[in-house]
Amino acid sequence: MDKKLKKKLLLARNKRHHQINLLAEEQQKNTELLRKEDKKRYDSLQKPGTSDVEPVWSAKLQEIRNKNTGRKRAARDRWNRFAGTSDGGGRGR
Numbered sequence: 001m002d003k004k005l006k007k008k009l010l011l012a013r014n015k016r017h018h019q020i021n022l023l024a025e026e027q028q029k030n031t032e033l034l035r036k037e038d039k040k041r042y043d044s045l046q047k048p049g050t051s052d053v054e055p056v057w058s059a060k061l062q063e064i065r066n067k068n069t070g071r072k073r074a075a076r077d078r079w080n081r082f083a084g085t086s087d088g089g090g091r092g093r
Contacts, residue, residue, distance in 0.1 A: 063075065
């Protein structure tokens with residue numbers, strides 16, 4: 001291969017790599033902008049002072065299935081699947 005052809009191929013490869021890098025940077029900037037917008041939207045949805053109010057639990061979460069018989073019954077309280085295990089906290093009973 002002669003020098004001119006080698007140099008031409010090298011410049012073409014560099015140009016292609018430069019275009020790829022520009023597109024990647026643009027995509028990264030767009031992603032960062034979207035993340036910032038999503039964070040703003042999420043923060044605006046958060047209502048301050050509502051952490052003291054207990055959430056409303058759906059009826060499905062209030063049903064407990066007896067694993068022996070398969071029957072479902074209403075829960076006496078909001079229960080935790082980690083209750084009674086070590087490091088689970090329990091229900092204070």
